[in-house]
Amino acid sequence: MTPRDASDGNGGRWSDLDRPPLNATALRRGLVRQGGLWREVEVVQRTGSTNSDLVARAADGRAAEGAVLVAEEQNAARGRLDRRWTAPARSGLFFSVLLSPAEVPVARWGWLPLLTGVAVAAGLARSAGVDTALKWPNDLLVTVDGEERKAGGILAERAGDAGVVIGVGINVTLRADELPVPRAGSLALAGAVSTDRDPLLRAVLRSLEDWYGRWRAAGGDPGPAGLQEAYAAGCATLGRTVRAELPGDRSLTGEAVALDGDGRLVIATAEGVRQPVGAGDIVHLRPA
Structure with a gap:
């Protein structure tokens, strides 16, 4: 699907007065500055996936480090393990950024999604007044009615030699009757x-x-x-009993005890073995 400018759209620019559109001009004025990281901020009405769009632009030279692509609505958004999700238009923040840390060894680029999680949590704490915890490796958690709920996620994708595209999705005004699953949440509900x-x-x-x-x-x-x-200070996974669902239909159960220098989650098993996990799905089995 070809992205369209955010001033377009079915039903008009103010079709949902509770969910006004983003002001692209004001965002550029507030974020793009000489010597700063952000070079351009584009807001589109809808697209399939901002990550896919930005990866494609980076691959053919149409985007450079500091590009920010924001969508008011995505209809083919992807999370980890190629999971799909959708949300009502203008109900959240759905955006991707292109980062090219050429001076950093590629072996350390795995920290970028974790870094993004720390940055998002800090930014939301200041601007929304919501405590946002991090579930390793890429989920954003909030508390709704005393229960831990997922309100967002982060997805990192290589963009060839251009760098890494980091996608972020955050549920902002999603109402209870709009939740995709019962355990989802939003900033408003929190x-x-x-x-x-x-x-x-x-x-x-x-x-x-x-x-x-x-x-x-x-x-x-x-x-x-x-x-x-x-990251360790804001990580809700550390200190919990977890099950790591690993590639190859394997699993590992134990206590998440640390985050190592490579950003891997260290799990202590009942046998006394400490095993670092670099990829997989983590299930929280018991509160800290």
């Missing part, structure tokens, strides 16, 4: 003090620029950048 998406997006992108700059200045080393400590 009691956000603000659900105005313009300042929320600006806060998240400014936080991402800050954390990315720290990490890049440290050569991608998560220790000196403060990233490893910050």
Whole structure:
């Protein structure tokens, strides 16, 4: 599907007054600056996937580091393990950014989705007043009626030699009757003090620029950048009994005890073995 400008759309620009469109001009004015990370901010009415679009643009030279692509609605959005999800138009923040940390060893690029999680959580805490926890490796959790709920996720994809595209999806004003699954949540359901998406997006992108700059200045080393400590402090997975569903239909159950220098989750099994997990689906089995 070809992206369309956010001022277009069925039903007109203000078809849902509770969910006004993003102001692309104001976003550019607030985020694009000389010497800053963000070079361009584009808002489209709808598309299949901002990640797919930005990966394609990067691959053929139409996007450079600092490009931000935001969609008011996605109809083919993807999460980890190629899971699909949709949300009502303008009910959340759905965007992708292109990052090209050429000075950082590729072996450390695996920290980028974790870095994004830390940045998003920090940005939302400041702008929405919502405590956002991180479920390793890429879920954003909020508390709704005393229950832990997923309100967003992060997806990183290589864009060839151009770098990495990081996609972020955050449920902002999703109502209870709109939840895709009972255990989903949104900032509104978590009691956000603000659900105005313009300042929320600006806060998240400014936080991402800050954390990315720290990490890049440290050569991608998560220790000196403060990233490893910050992720561990905000990670709801650590201290929990978990089941890691691994590639090849394998699983591993134990306590999530640490995050190693490569961003892997270290699981201590009942046999006393500490095993790092770099990829897989994590199920929280018991509260910390």
